[in-house]
Amino acid sequence: MTDATDEDEQSNSQGELVEVEDSPSVSIDDVDPNSEVISATYEITSYGADYDVEGLVRRMNKDDIVVPSFDPDLGTDEVRGFQRGYIWLPTQRSRFIESLLLGLPVPGIFLIRDRQNRLLVLDGQQRLKTLQAYYAGVVGDKRFRLQNVQEPYVGLTYEELAPEDRRRLDDSIIHATVLRQESPDGSQNAVYSIYERLNTGGSPLQPQEIRIALFPGLFLQGISELGRDPHWENLYGPPSPRYRDHELILRVLALFENQAGYARPLKAFLNDYLQANQARELSSYSGLGELFTKAVLAIDLYLGKQAFRPERAVNAAYLDSICVGVMHRVTRDTEIDQAAFKAAYDELVSQQGFRDATLFNTSSDEAVEARVNLAIEAFATI
Numbered sequence: 001m002t003d004a005t006d007e008d009e010q011s012n013s014q015g016e017l018v019e020v021e022d023s024p025s026v027s028i029d030d031v032d033p034n035s036e037v038i039s040a041t042y043e044i045t046s047y048g049a050d051y052d053v054e055g056l057v058r059r060m061n062k063d064d065i066v067v068p069s070f071d072p073d074l075g076t077d078e079v080r081g082f083q084r085g086y087i088w089l090p091t092q093r094s095r096f097i098e099s100l101l102l103g104l105p106v107p108g109i110f111l112i113r114d115r116q117n118r119l120l121v122l123d124g125q126q127r128l129k130t131l132q133a134y135y136a137g138v139v140g141d142k143r144f145r146l147q148n149v150q151e152p153y154v155g156l157t158y159e160e161l162a163p164e165d166r167r168r169l170d171d172s173i174i175h176a177t178v179l180r181q182e183s184p185d186g187s188q189n190a191v192y193s194i195y196e197r198l199n200t201g202g203s204p205l206q207p208q209e210i211r212i213a214l215f216p217g218l219f220l221q222g223i224s225e226l227g228r229d230p231h232w233e234n235l236y237g238p239p240s241p242r243y244r245d246h247e248l249i250l251r252v253l254a255l256f257e258n259q260a261g262y263a264r265p266l267k268a269f270l271n272d273y274l275q276a277n278q279a280r281e282l283s284s285y286s287g288l289g290e291l292f293t294k295a296v297l298a299i300d301l302y303l304g305k306q307a308f309r310p311e312r313a314v315n316a317a318y319l320d321s322i323c324v325g326v327m328h329r330v331t332r333d334t335e336i337d338q339a340a341f342k343a344a345y346d347e348l349v350s351q352q353g354f355r356d357a358t359l360f361n362t363s364s365d366e367a368v369e370a371r372v373n374l375a376i377e378a379f380a381t382i
Contacts, residue, residue, distance in 0.1 A: 017315070017359065026237035028244060030316035030362070044190055046179050053100060054170035057135045060128060065111065065119045067129065068213035072220040072246060091148045093130045093139070098149040100172040101165055108175040110198060112191060119178065120213070123198050127174070134158050188214055188275055189268050207267050208247035215271075215278045222282025222289055223249050229284060229293050231300035235308060236319075248316060250274060252323040253288060259324070259372055266363040295326040302341045310349065310358075317358035317371060318349075325375025329382065340382040348378040 109124025254273040357371035
């Protein structure tokens with residue numbers, strides 16, 4: 001068992017904001033998540049396992065091996081789906097099958113055994129989905145026939161292979177490295193870190209995409225609902241294709257409920273909060289979700305879409321502190337005077353302490369505490 005602390009060098013970044021293009025119409029000023037290192041203790045075992053291809057496909061069809069979905073509206077029992085999409089081209093698919101038929105070595109896969117004893121695919125989904133599709137005989141709405149391969153395999157489906165070739169493919173071995181979190185009640189930050197390290201391809205997973213894979217359930221479904229609120233969309237912009245809007249909502253909720261528990265790195269704080277609330281119901285019509293929707297309603301009506309934009313881009317530190325401050329105010333459930341609300345906002349954003357905490361080293365413990373407290377105080381007086 002590996003029981004070691006991540007000793008990567010801390011980034012030299014002092015927390016300067018970087019502008020991230022979230023969609024053609026939304027840019028976000030925030031700390032680069034790659035500058036934050038999670039110091040995780042890896043209470044994880046790993047072992048090698050050799051699976052025959054037929055067994056892998058059978059396990060996938062039974063959902064014993066699953067490709068985590070990055071759809072936040074799916075629950076914990078609905079993880080089937082595509083991990084960032086099935087993107088292999090026909091030639092890539094065919095050449096992979098041909099390699100197995102020829103007895104050539106192929107790369108191994110990485111799996112994580114989850115708490116339901118399923119194997120989640122961490123790396124290797126294109127190969128596994130190709131095998132599943134070939135055995136099923138279809139890719140999308142087309143027959144899966146081998147192409148750009150050598151004779152005698154050209155144009156053949158799985159069922160059309162010669163019996164000896166089917167047996168060779170069935171018995172081909174793919175090596176898997178299987179990881180398992182040993183502490184049943186422990187933090188999933190170690191698993192999160194492994195996702196970060198291994199998903200480094202041409203379009204690496206974003207932090208919230210990894211969370212959606214690791215912590216599916218009612219709370220993420222609720223965040224997805226909050227993200228469709230028209231006042232939130234007016235303030236933030238169109239829905240994010242990489243779920244940055246969902247991450248910012250998660251950030252607001254976590255700071256509202258657990259500001260005192262905040263400690264850097266931010267992404268570990270959000271992981272722990274989401275893990276603790278994974279199965280909790282979240283709705284825009286009651287409780288925490290209702291406070292959020294009331295807060296964004298007031299911000300949209302009284303301030304408009306420039307509320308989170310001191311310059312051109314959305315400033316994530318403005319957003320989290322102002323939303324938390326207004327959520328505390330709406331807990332009083334009394335009428336808000338528009339002029340007083342606007343005056344409180346103007347006074348808040350003019351303070352040097354608030355500006356420093358939203359422009360420099362914004363994920364530090366001191367900056368988060370300073371700006372959230374200032375925002376709570378500002379809106380408490382109206």
